[in-house]
Amino acid sequence: MDVHGSTIVWRKWIKAAEEYRADVLILAGDLTGKVLVPIVKRADSTFTARYFGRRWVMSSESEVREFEERLEGAGAYYIRVDERELEEMKNNPDLVSKLMNEKMVERLRLWLHFLVKRIDTDMITTIVMPGNDDEYLIDNVIREFEDYGVIYPLDKVLEIEGHEVISSPYVNPTPWSTPREMEEKDLEKYLEKLMSKVRNPRTSILNSHCPPYGTHLDLAPKLDKNLRPVFIGGVPEYVHVGSKAVRKIIEKHKPLIGLHGHIHESGAMDRLGNTVVLNPGSEYSEGVLRGFIVELTEERLVNYWRVEG
16 A cells, blocks of 8 residues: 555554554555645735646635645645745755655654554554655654654564565666666565575565566556557556566565555456465545455465455
């Protein structure tokens, strides 16, 4: 499940622990949003903004707060500025990047404070992992909460119900050059190194943000050279975009389960040999929580089913 800055989805994920009596919570990236929306105070004391495909005009504090909450629910960040500050942002991409990073850190820190207030991390194993779209600066924000029981899972082997867990935020190259990408050969080496730390690969859990290539989990719209979807007869053409390295590691080491995300359109379950691979997909901008409930014992995978709400 990729939340991409949506506070509504984050809160639903936490609520799911209560609703489903979960012993383990895993949110395996992407955590942060992609858009910063300026809310501009005009000379006539109104506020304006452009988002959701339209121009908004707000005349009261309550209207502005309602709009900010709507943005936050859809995963967007916001900042109140005057007209001079807006011009400065337009002319200074570095300033916009700095403000965006500050907003990412601020929201994630608020989320994690909310998490540790609502979840007893002594009773519920709680794992929070970045994904390929997340800047490296957020890793330290997650680590700040390790003393409160939140688990930052990278570069270590965890254990869930007797099953070893290794985690990877990296994906094969995308058209958008996101922060955490690796060429396939490098990703294979990275995953192989992680798997070498596992005592029993066939009972392990591979928590890889990137799904394996050529499955129901990695279908996305084909893009042209301008990054626009390709249509055939009015229907978008889909292609496999997952990682061949991830698939190779799964086929070689045969983990019990693969937990994946990244490809929002491909919420699905599949199998590679005896390995069950899962991707809940994502509708973060609509405030929809998508996830999988997985039932395990020390001996086997008992059951798994997809939920959303």
